[in-house]
Amino acid sequence: MNRRNFLRRLGLTASSAAAMMALEPFSALAQDNNDKPSSANPMTYRTQNRTGDRVSLLGFGMMRLPRDNQPLVNQLVDYAIAHGVNYFDTAPMYGGGLNEGITGTALSRHPREKYYIATKMSNQNSQYWPFEQAKEMYLNSFKQLRVDYIDYYLLHSVGGDGVDMLKKRFIDNGLLDFLMAEREAGRIRHLGFSYHGDVAVFDWLVDRNETYHWDFVQIQMNYLDWRHASLNKSGWKQDADAEYLYTKLDKAGIQAVIMEPLRGGGLSKLSDKHASMLTDIKPDATPAQWAFRWVGSYPNVLTTLSGMNQMEHLIENVATHSPLQPCTSAENALLEKIADGMAGMPLIPCTTCAYCMPCPYGVDIPGNFSFYNDVINNDALPDPTAADYNDRRLRFVDNYNQAIAAEARANQCIDCEACLPKCPQQIRIPNQMGRIVQLLRNR
Numbered sequence: 076m077n078r079r080n081f082l083r084r085l086g087l088t089a090s091s092a093a094a095m096m097a098l099e100p101f102s103a104l105a106q107d108n109n110d111k112p113s114s115a116n117p118m119t120y121r122t123q124n125r126t127g128d129r130v131s132l133l134g135f136g137m138m139r140l141p142r143d144n145q146p147l148v149n150q151l152v153d154y155a156i157a158h159g160v161n162y163f164d165t166a167p168m169y170g171g172g173l174n175e176g177i178t179g180t181a182l183s184r185h186p187r188e189k190y191y192i193a194t195k196m197s198n199q200n201s202q203y204w205p206f207e208q209a210k211e212m213y214l215n216s217f218k219q220l221r222v223d224y225i226d227y228y229l230l231h232s233v234g235g236d237g238v239d240m241l242k243k244r245f246i247d248n249g250l251l252d253f254l255m256a257e258r259e260a261g262r263i264r265h266l267g268f269s270y271h272g273d274v275a276v277f278d279w280l281v282d283r284n285e286t287y288h289w290d291f292v293q294i295q296m297n298y299l300d301w302r303h304a305s306l307n308k309s310g311w312k313q314d315a316d317a318e319y320l321y322t323k324l325d326k327a328g329i330q331a332v333i334m335e336p337l338r339g340g341g342l343s344k345l346s347d348k349h350a351s352m353l354t355d356i357k358p359d360a361t362p363a364q365w366a367f368r369w370v371g372s373y374p375n376v377l378t379t380l381s382g383m384n385q386m387e388h389l390i391e392n393v394a395t396h397s398p399l400q401p402c403t404s405a406e407n408a409l410l411e412k413i414a415d416g417m418a419g420m421p422l423i424p425c426t427t428c429a430y431c432m433p434c435p436y437g438v439d440i441p442g443n444f445s446f447y448n449d450v451i452n453n454d455a456l457p458d459p460t461a462a463d464y465n466d467r468r469l470r471f472v473d474n475y476n477q478a479i480a481a482e483a484r485a486n487q488c489i490d491c492e493a494c495l496p497k498c499p500q501q502i503r504i505p506n507q508m509g510r511i512v513q514l515l516r517n518r
């Protein structure tokens with residue numbers, strides 16, 4: 076069942092859901108949710124080990140919210156808070172630098188105790204490696220978010236370019252010592268890091284937990300990456316499976332915040348073959364609901380972030396977590412089987428985060444990869460040995476030319492590599508563009 080059908084079952088359409096929210100008075104939205112599962116607020120919560128925060132298992136990833144539609148952002152935030160969501164994740168680098176401000180504007184309309192804010196030290200760019208520049212970024216987060224303390228603060232996206240880079244960004248400049256002192260002073264309530272890429276960096280930080288006392292760590296985890304992150308055949312350099320990351324955190328007593336539960340949306344639009352394996356068991360459940368239930372079944376998960384920019388997604392995700400029904404062992408086995416099947420597909424592990432954009436040569440990087448993945452997911456491009464391969468490839472070419480503007484196509488990529496260091500998934504972007512170009516050739 077797709078999201079539209081799901082809403083229909085709730086008696087809502089996307090527009091009626093939005094209209095419903097527009098009509099609901101703000102005072103009603105801001106009412107006390109009591110933070111406990113009840114008929115009024117059946118959201119599932121997890122308790123943060125050190126401070127006892129009761130964190131909603133569904134967290135709101137603000138990254139993909141529009142920059143130019145504050146009323147929509149307000150509406151989404153109001154609905155989320157009214158339905159028990161209390162964890163909101165942003166970063167200085169999201170939304171062209173505007174996301175923290177948009178988030179602060181929406182959240183500051185609610186009592187401060189109604190929400191936890193997570194933001195980050197996004198000093199990936201060398202201009203922020205000197206202590207004073209990084210500190211300025213940190214202080215600006217308070218201003219943008221309109222708060223005098225930050226609930227969850229992360230070293231943003233550690234793992235790219237190894238331990239040396241980690242030291243340049245956080246250790247040698249004294250920044251991590253400063254952030255720990257800020258935690259001591261109460262301006263940061265919990266300190267953690269988000270990880271992508273080189274597992275040596277993850278190990279380095281977790282192995283020093285006695286020194287840093289991490290309150291949480293954000294990792295990418297979904298039923299495909301659980302055992303297939305490091306085996307991906309698409310040139311993806313992620314050298315640890317989510318199973319390794321999660322288990323290591325669990326053993327260290329550090330709670331996990333989960334990103335990419337749908338793996339950039341890929342697990343919400345399965346191939347017909349895989350989707351029918353799920354609908355055979357639960358005809359009314361969407362693939363996204365399965366993926367969220369799988370993640371939420373792990374007890375050391377503090378919250379699962381979902382980047383929601385449409386009311387219908389938010390309504391569905393709230394329903395999935397209110398309360399969350401953990402997967403049974405038979406359901407886990409089914410998802411594992413689907414993951415095994417997907418791992419054999421030549422997907423490009425792009426989460427469409429757009430960190431790599433803009434490309435100086437105009438290539439729409441996430442657009443190209445998302446189009447390609449949709450085709451592969453739907454079995455529309457068979458193995459080159461198949462009898463109808465060329466017919467299907469030509470259809471691919473026609474559809475591609477309609478979907479992607481000429482100036483944004485893969486063949487505009489000149490292999491300059493400017494995008495490479497920006498991709499948290501470590502995708503060899505120009506190589507993958509080459510794969511698409513190859514398919515477009517030989518018409």
Ligand code: SF4
Nearest residue numbers: 434488489491492494
């Ligand atoms: S390598 Fe290709 S896609 Fe990446 S920035 Fe350069 S031209 Fe753009």
Ligand code: SF4
Nearest residue numbers: 425426428429431498
């Ligand atoms: S290529 Fe990498 S940085 Fe670009 S959208 Fe995909 S995952 Fe994000």
